[in-house]
Every structure is written in C-alpha cells, then in structure tokens.
Amino acid sequence: MREAPYKPTKNIVLSLYYAQHQSPMPPLLLFFLSILFLFTYSYSSSESIPFRSELEVNLLFEGWLMKHNKTYKENSFEKAKRYDIFKDNLRYIDEHNGGNHTFTLFLNVFADLTVEEYRDTYLGSLPPLPKETVGSNSDIYNDNFDDFGSEIPNSTDWRASGAVTPVKHQGACFCCWAFAAVATVEGINQIVTGELISLSVQQIVDCYSKSCDRGYIDDALKYIRRNGGIDSDVDYPYNATYEQCDKKKEGKKVVTIDTYQHLSENNEPRLKMGVAKQPVAVGIHAYERAFQLYGHGIFTSKCGTRIDHAVTIVGYGNEDKLDYWIIKNCWGNFWGEAGYMRLERNVESIKGKCGIAQYPYIPLKKKKASSLE
Known part of the structure; x- marks a missing residue:
C-alpha cells in the first residue's frame, strides 16, 4: 500500500x-x-x-x-x-x-537499460581457469605477507594516498578485466616510485586480446610482465574498440612490474592484508539490478558469486558498525559514488559479498636500488 x-x-x-x-x-x-x-x-x-x-x-x-x-x-x-x-x-x-536500506539507488548512466541489456553490454570478466589446467606458463600463485607485521590499519583508502587514477569508462568493450589489472599496476607503481601514471588499457585490448572479448584479470597482468611493461594512456589512449596493435607504442615500457600474485582465495582477512599493502584486482558478480542502478551507501543487497565483472579494491573501512570494501569501477563518474562503490565486507560466505574474495590478484614491483648506494 x-x-x-x-x-x-x-x-x-x-x-x-x-x-x-x-x-x-x-x-x-x-x-x-x-x-x-x-x-x-x-x-x-x-x-x-x-x-x-x-x-x-x-x-x-x-x-x-x-x-x-x-x-x-x-x-x-x-x-x-x-x-x-x-x-x-x-x-x-x-x-x-x-x-x-544501507544504500540508495539512483538514475545513473544505466537508467535506460534493462538488466539483461546492461549485463550483455558491460559485464565481461571470466573466472580463472582451474589451477591444474594452467600449465607451465603460469606465474606466481601464492601470497606472502610475513613482512607485513602485526599492525594492519583499521581503514585504508589508496585514493587519499595518491595511488589511484581518475575513474575511466570501458564503454561497450568487454575489457573490465584489463581495467582492473591496469589499476593495480598504476597503484603499485605509485606506491614504489611516487609517480602516478595512467596506463594504457587499449594496448592490452589491441596487442594481447586482439578483440573486445571477455577475458581474465591474470592474463592482463601476465601480458604486462611478459611484454616488459606497458605504455601510458596518454600515448596509447583508450577508444572502446579493437584496433590493430601499435607495435611502436607497445615497445614503450613506461611502467614495469616484476611479476604478479594470486592471493589466497575465499579469505577476506587475507584480502584485507593485501589491500592494506596495495590496490587489488578482483572478480565479482554484478548481474543484479540493484548493482546496475547503485547510487550511494554500503551495498548489502543479495547477489550471487558467479564472476561476470572485474573491479579494483582501493580501500576498506567501517561505517555505523558495518564493514565495507571500496571498489573502483570502470563505468565512468555517473555510476555509484562518482564511479566507486562501497561493498559490504566480512559477510558469512567465505567467498565474500558478490564473490569478491574468490579471485584476488596483485602485481609485484620492487624498489630499485639507488645508483648512489
């Protein structure tokens, strides 16, 4: 009534x-x-x-x-x-x-789409292949936080630390997996070098995927490592469509990583430790209509765990005794909290809200020794 x-x-x-x-x-x-x-x-x-x-x-x-x-x-x-x-x-x-509710919905950029259209146009991440099928070409699949110490911050926001570039928009290209991976490389590069550089998702689309098809977060990180680095977004800008690989620009290694890690699955406390060190790329289930029309607040709506989208966790916190993750999306500023979502953290399911704890990845980059040392 x-x-x-x-x-x-x-x-x-x-x-x-x-x-x-x-x-x-x-x-x-x-x-x-x-x-x-x-x-x-x-x-x-x-x-x-x-x-x-x-x-x-x-x-x-x-x-x-x-x-x-x-x-x-x-x-x-x-x-x-x-x-x-x-x-x-x-x-x-x-x-x-x-x-x-703990969150509100909003007439955002997807307000003229059915949930089926939204899913068919913007959700494009795939869950990783089973480890036993990866083969000898795999990279490191473990985490090691022994050097972290016992003090883990109660809250972290890498945006405040200058390690997060402005929110981007994937358009109708199914490359959220590449955006999530690139955001983690931008983050670790700033943490190690102090320089925040927006990096080229278009390079991954053109030179690795060779299409706008759905893909895997770890494949994007693997490509960056094996290519010896990645070009900047300024030099190789994103246009939301596949074009022939620009080999000259692919050879410009503006930012490099040493390797990447697959963090512990289904373990939110370990995931928190990872995010406390750097931004983390994850897969989530974003199919629900409430996710599509999310506006503001801590998202606590019912959702599944079948991975169909990729985002980057750039922090975590607590509000009114409710724990949350801060996730950076790639749908522009007119979705959510200026392109971000606060997603419920520490839920009953070991997979995390919307499956966020299932497949976390981070790139690794060591500080280079000074030439004066």
Whole structure:
C-alpha cells in the first residue's frame, strides 16, 4: 500500500499549468526545469514511495537525457522504448529507496537499460581457469605477507594516498578485466616510485586480446610482465574498440612490474592484508539490478558469486558498525559514488559479498636500488 501521495514540486505545477492551458512549454524553460528536477531528484530521498505523474516522469527522463548527453538518433520508436525502460527502473528505484536500506539507488548512466541489456553490454570478466589446467606458463600463485607485521590499519583508502587514477569508462568493450589489472599496476607503481601514471588499457585490448572479448584479470597482468611493461594512456589512449596493435607504442615500457600474485582465495582477512599493502584486482558478480542502478551507501543487497565483472579494491573501512570494501569501477563518474562503490565486507560466505574474495590478484614491483648506494 502506498503512503501519502507525492506532492508535486513547483516544476510539476508549472508543467501542469502549461498542459491545462494547452500551451507548449518554451524549449528553454523545459530544458531548465528538466535539469533542475533531475538534480532535485538525484540528491534527495523519500521515506515513502512517491506517486509520479506521467509529466513528472517525462521531465525526469528529459533531464536525464540532457545530463548524460544521450540521444536516440531521432528514432521515436527507440526513444519510446527507452522511456518505458527508464520508467520501470524509476519505479524500482523508488520502491527500494522507500525502504530501510544501507544504500540508495539512483538514475545513473544505466537508467535506460534493462538488466539483461546492461549485463550483455558491460559485464565481461571470466573466472580463472582451474589451477591444474594452467600449465607451465603460469606465474606466481601464492601470497606472502610475513613482512607485513602485526599492525594492519583499521581503514585504508589508496585514493587519499595518491595511488589511484581518475575513474575511466570501458564503454561497450568487454575489457573490465584489463581495467582492473591496469589499476593495480598504476597503484603499485605509485606506491614504489611516487609517480602516478595512467596506463594504457587499449594496448592490452589491441596487442594481447586482439578483440573486445571477455577475458581474465591474470592474463592482463601476465601480458604486462611478459611484454616488459606497458605504455601510458596518454600515448596509447583508450577508444572502446579493437584496433590493430601499435607495435611502436607497445615497445614503450613506461611502467614495469616484476611479476604478479594470486592471493589466497575465499579469505577476506587475507584480502584485507593485501589491500592494506596495495590496490587489488578482483572478480565479482554484478548481474543484479540493484548493482546496475547503485547510487550511494554500503551495498548489502543479495547477489550471487558467479564472476561476470572485474573491479579494483582501493580501500576498506567501517561505517555505523558495518564493514565495507571500496571498489573502483570502470563505468565512468555517473555510476555509484562518482564511479566507486562501497561493498559490504566480512559477510558469512567465505567467498565474500558478490564473490569478491574468490579471485584476488596483485602485481609485484620492487624498489630499485639507488645508483648512489
């Protein structure tokens, strides 16, 4: 049962006025009202499920289109289809946000996609092959934190330490696995050298994968090690599609790693130790609609453990007695908390929330001895 009806805002009253007087709303006014109302919606929450008129939903949709610079090539059928999907997602968001949860949903960049479309377009990480099938070409598969000591920080955020580059967007290329791996190499390079360099995912797509197909986190790290390094994103920029490998740029080893490690599986305490030392690449199950439309807060929704996406853990913490991981995604700034999610930590399942503890990887890079020593 719905609670008290939603009270129209001034924007909606104006819309109704123009509608009742059968007078078209001036385009400039529609533009400002749509944007204003979208941002009013985006940064407020309601304790009850609001009743939304068709005019209100339409304003939200038009504002959302402008905010995300979305067009449908003047295809009225496609726009009508997207509007219906948007409206259904808005209903789902309102129902969730009207309840008592640790996180809110949001009209983010995926608000005009069904959950099936979202999955088919943006989820592209594969779980590693069984270790016994890897063969003699494998790299190091163990972890060793004996040198860490007994003091592990209660919270860590590598963004604050300058070891995390700005959030990127994979687009329609299934290379989240490469983004996650590259983010860990950027992180360890900054930790060791003090220099934060944005690195080339496009190089991995062109020169290793030779496609935009789904892939494995460890393969990206393996490629970087065996290639002797990786070029910068500035020199070899990302374009969300496969192109022929630029061999000249592939030869520019701007950042190198010594090797990589597969950390202990299904062990959140060990994973915490890893993240306390450096960013960690992991696979997760991101299929759920709540994950698609995540906006803010600690994600505690039910999710599976079948890996279909890859992200980078860049920290961890606690809020209101609830532990969480900080994960960096590759869906741009208009998803989640400016491209990040806080995901529940220390759950009952040994696999972690959404399977996050199953397949963690880190690159290794040693400090080079000074020539003066």
